[in-house]
Amino acid sequence: PYNNxxxxxxxxxxxxxxxxxxxxxxxxKPDYGLAxxxxxxxxxxxxxxxxxxxxxxxxxxxxxEPKQ
Numbered sequence: 001p002y003n004n005x006x007x008x009x010x011x012x013x014x015x016x017x018x019x020x021x022x023x024x025x026x027x028x029k030p031d032y033g034l035a036x037x038x039x040x041x042x043x044x045x046x047x048x049x050x051x052x053x054x055x056x057x058x059x060x061x062x063x064x065e066p067k068q
Contacts, residue, residue: 033064
C-alpha cells in the first residue's frame with residue numbers, strides 16, 4: 001500500500017508525501033524493486049540525480065526492469 005500511495009502522490013505532484021510513503025515501503029520491504037524505481041522517479045523530480053541513480057540501480061539489482 002505504501003508504494004501505491006507513494007506513486008499516487010508522485011503523479012499528483014505531491015513529492016514530499018510521495019517520498020515519505022516510498023521510504024516507508026522500502027523500510028517495510030527492502031527487496032521491493034518497484035518501490036526503489038518509484039522513489040528514483042521522485043528523487044529525479046526533486047533534483048536529486050545522484051540519489052535517483054542509486055535507487056534505479058538498486059531496482060535493477062533486485063530484478064525490476066522498468067517499461068520504456
